[in-house]
Amino acid sequence: MQQLSNDRSFVTAGTVETGILGDMAALNLARLIAVAAETIAAHAEELTALDQAIGDGDHGLNMKRGFEAVRAEADAFAAKPLPDALKAIGTKLVMTVGGASGPLFGTLFMALGKEIATDPDRASLTAAFGKAIEAVAARGKSQVGQKTMLDVLQPVHDALAGGKTAAEIADIADRAADATIPMKALRGRASFLGDRSIGHMDPGARSSCLMVAAVCDVIGG
Ligand code: ADP
Numbered sequence: 197m198q199q200l201s202n203d204r205s206f207v208t209a210g211t212v213e214t215g216i217l218g219d220m221a222a223l224n225l226a227r228l229i230a231v232a233a234e235t236i237a238a239h240a241e242e243l244t245a246l247d248q249a250i251g252d253g254d255h256g257l258n259m260k261r262g263f264e265a266v267r268a269e270a271d272a273f274a275a276k277p278l279p280d281a282l283k284a285i286g287t288k289l290v291m292t293v294g295g296a297s298g299p300l301f302g303t304l305f306m307a308l309g310k311e312i313a314t315d316p317d318r319a320s321l322t323a324a325f326g327k328a329i330e331a332v333a334a335r336g337k338s339q340v341g342q343k344t345m346l347d348v349l350q351p352v353h354d355a356l357a358g359g360k361t362a363a364e365i366a367d368i369a370d371r372a373a374d375a376t377i378p379m380k381a382l383r384g385r386a387s388f389l390g391d392r393s394i395g396h397m398d399p400g401a402r403s404s405c406l407m408v409a410a411v412c413d414v415i416g417g
């Protein structure tokens with residue numbers, strides 16, 4: 197179990213870590229948006245291929261379009277207090293991503309913005325992220341184990357709560373996306389395939405993993 201010390205470093209099993217989200221005040225939101233948009237764009241074809249296998253093949257373009265739209269206004273978002281910035285990013289994603297994932301990722305960011313403190317420490321970020329995941333699950337009428345984005349988001353939340361480092365969290369997200377391969381889809385378009393959804397990675401799990409990688413890269417330090 198980690199404890200927060202006054203300087204907001206983390207004490208984990210006797211070692212002090214000042215990495216991921218140890219100091220959100222230093223967060224460069226414009227850079228984070230740029231890295232996330234770059235990562236999604238670099239993997240758009242991969243996301244499309246994943247969605248071609250068990251969906252309708254639009255996920256790569258959906259995500260690329262949405263994150264380009266967010267990137268186009270990155271400076272305006274970054275000028276806002278963090279809660280307002282996240283809410284505005286969520287709204288922009290709802291308007292631009294489309295598909296099932298647009299409203300769900302939009303809900304994730306909007307709920308995160310609603311719950312998060314202006315200058316959050318890791319504990320409050322973790323709590324806000326937990327609430328945001330609950331909002332996605334409510335919106336999608338979905339839960340962990342159904343081969344969706346939740347199968348990456350929830351383990352990432354648990355890793356944050358468990359005091360893992362940025363590199364560890366990125367790795368956990370990667371493995372969580374891989375772990376959707378043998379699952380049978382029970383929500384979203386892929387669920388129409390029944391057993392034929394087995395053997396393919398969930399596109400939204402993969403895009404969630406890419407977003408987490410971008411955050412860990414920028415904030416992890
Ligand atoms: P669409 O399925 O409408 O074409 P996308 O291709 O953009 O939308 O997004 C598909 C992804 O959305 C899936 O891979 C899955 O991760 C996520 N998703 C779909 N439905 C749900 C749901 N009910 N709850 C959580 N995630 C979902």
Ligand code: MG
Pocket residue numbers: 247251252253254255295385
């Ligand atoms: Mg699709």
